[in-house]
Amino acid sequence: MxxxxxxxxxxxIMRKLVMRSLVESKMALFLFTEAKDxxxxxxxxxxxxxxMIFVDWNMPNMTGIEMVHEIRxxxxxxVPIVMITTESTMARVxxxxxxxxxxxxxxxxxxxxxxxxxxxxxxxKMAEAKKAGGSFxxxxxxxxx
Amino acid sequence: MHSDCVPEAVISVFAATCGTAVAPDPSSADEAFADxxxxxxxxxxxxxxxxxxxxxPAPSACLLAAKFAGFEIPFDSADMxxxxxxxxxxxxxxxxxxxxxxxxxxxxxxxSVLRGEHVNLVLQKGLPRxxxxxxxxxxxxxxxxxxxxQVLGAKG
Numbered sequence: 001m002x003x004x005x006x007x008x009x010x011x012x013i014m015r016k017l018v019m020r021s022l023v024e025s026k027m028a029l030f031l032f033t034e035a036k037d038x039x040x041x042x043x044x045x046x047x048x049x050x051x052m053i054f055v056d057w058n059m060p061n062m063t064g065i066e067m068v069h070e071i072r073x074x075x076x077x078x079v080p081i082v083m084i085t086t087e088s089t090m091a092r093v094x095x096x097x098x099x100x101x102x103x104x105x106x107x108x109x110x111x112x113x114x115x116x117x118x119x120x121x122x123x124x125k126m127a128e129a130k131k132a133g134g135s136f137x138x139x140x141x142x143x144x145x
Numbered sequence: 146m147h148s149d150c151v152p153e154a155v156i157s158v159f160a161a162t163c164g165t166a167v168a169p170d171p172s173s174a175d176e177a178f179a180d181x182x183x184x185x186x187x188x189x190x191x192x193x194x195x196x197x198x199x200x201x202p203a204p205s206a207c208l209l210a211a212k213f214a215g216f217e218i219p220f221d222s223a224d225m226x227x228x229x230x231x232x233x234x235x236x237x238x239x240x241x242x243x244x245x246x247x248x249x250x251x252x253x254x255x256x257s258v259l260r261g262e263h264v265n266l267v268l269q270k271g272l273p274r275x276x277x278x279x280x281x282x283x284x285x286x287x288x289x290x291x292x293x294x295q296v297l298g299a300k301g
Contacts, residue, residue, distance in 0.1 A: 086238025
């Protein structure tokens with residue numbers, strides 16, 4: 001399975017750590033695009049070709065949650081978004097999860113195993129949706145819009 | 146007492162991020178910080194007003210950043226600022242979570258990172274402050290807080 005992932009973090013080191021964890025988890029063949037903040041992510045978001053987004057919460061210019069709102073407004077199909085966060089923003093991430101803006105989260109510091117636990121269910125759903133002709137995430141996107 | 150969150154968080158965060166056992170250094174010898182250091186500064190503002198700093202001598206910074214990132218990071222590179230800023234961000238997040246659990250709310254700023262020789266925070270006189278020195282196999286670590294409105298150690 002090939003996944004085109006957009007990795008959004010103002011820290012280049014954290015982007016590398018996220019990408020390395022995803023590669024080491026061997027869940028899929030990940031093809032990465034990097035963005036240095038929410039604004040950069042919105043401009044790099046490819047409506048047709050971005051499969052999944054990994055985003056930090058606390059960033060300059062446009063925060064992670066502001067980016068989530070922008071992406072949700074632009075998407076044509078539901079793109080799973082995984083928030084990468086510290087303990088400090090957990091309450092707000094849980095609110096975002098409950099509201100459906102965010103699909104999952106990973107707390108820093110993380111290991112490839114933790115990333116796998118959080119991301120694999122999303123990949124399974126994507127695979128099921130592909131088999132069923134894109135129904136799961138299309139329906140989810142319909143519900144959210 | 147809330148300032149005790151800081152040393153607890155330092156020990157926990159460096160174990161989790163760098164796999165390093167960090168212990169308080171009773172010697173209080175600061176000579177390791179006399180030369181090149183990298184210092185990250187973050188504010189926690191809300192029911193406390195703290196400026197948190199994390200200060201690492203160059204040898205400690207290089208070893209800990211490499212353990213955190215999984216690859217060598219030269220002291221003079223942009224990646225070093227990124228790595229230490231991120232470690233400070235995770236540390237501040239851990240402190241915030243500890244304050245939250247005591248019913249004390251605070252928000253975090255983004256980290257700022259300074260690198261150089263003889264780096265010192267020049268602070269307004271009379272502000273309550275506390276600093277802690279730690280030792281680990283990578284070398285020394287110094288962390289501290291300077292309080293604004295609220296006196297260190299006061300109940301939330």
